[in-house]
Amino acid sequence: MPRRKSRIVFPPGSCALCHKVENHPLLGDVIEKGDLKFHSNCIFASSGLYQEKTDGRTNREYIEGFHIEAIQREIRRGKSLLCAQCHAPGACVGCVVVSCPSSFHLPCLTKAGGVTIFEGPFPSYCKRHAPKQVCLFITEGLPVYEM
Numbered sequence: 103m104p105r106r107k108s109r110i111v112f113p114p115g116s117c118a119l120c121h122k123v124e125n126h127p128l129l130g131d132v133i134e135k136g137d138l139k140f141h142s143n144c145i146f147a148s149s150g151l152y153q154e155k156t157d158g159r160t161n162r163e164y165i166e167g168f169h170i171e172a173i174q175r176e177i178r179r180g181k182s183l184l185c186a187q188c189h190a191p192g193a194c195v196g197c198v199v200v201s202c203p204s205s206f207h208l209p210c211l212t213k214a215g216g217v218t219i220f221e222g223p224f225p226s227y228c229k230r231h232a233p234k235q236v237c238l239f240i241t242e243g244l245p246v247y248e249m
Contacts, residue, residue: 144207147208187214217232
């Protein structure tokens with residue numbers, strides 16, 4: 103008897119990229135456009151998306167400088183990428199080290215000890231390749247955000 107593919111069902115109303123429903127400071131604001139719903143930081147961190155200048159173009163075609171069709175292509179691309187942390191499809195955040203095959207959902211990257219730098223081209227790194235930083239201020243008493 104042939105094996106049937108198991109189908110993972112994500113919560114209704116969840117982000118098309120990370121599949122989380124909730125708002126969270128790491129994930130950014132929830133953006134809804136037609137039948138698309140995603141967190142702002144999920145599109146910024148996605149490896150296959152690039153911001154474009156939108157001078158003179160209609161706001162209906164772009165979200166945060168990303169063309170809607172490009173976002174839809176990235177969602178389709180992610181369906182073939184399994185997350186190194188949770189093993190579910192849709193892992194659009196890849197480590198920028200070319201030789202590293204690791205891909206994650208944005209919240210899974212953080213859980214796995216990786217990091218996304220939210221400036222410039224928004225590079226993401228798995229734990230193994232993440233740049234090391236020394237904290238120069240006291241963090242005691244500051245809120246801790248768990249994923």
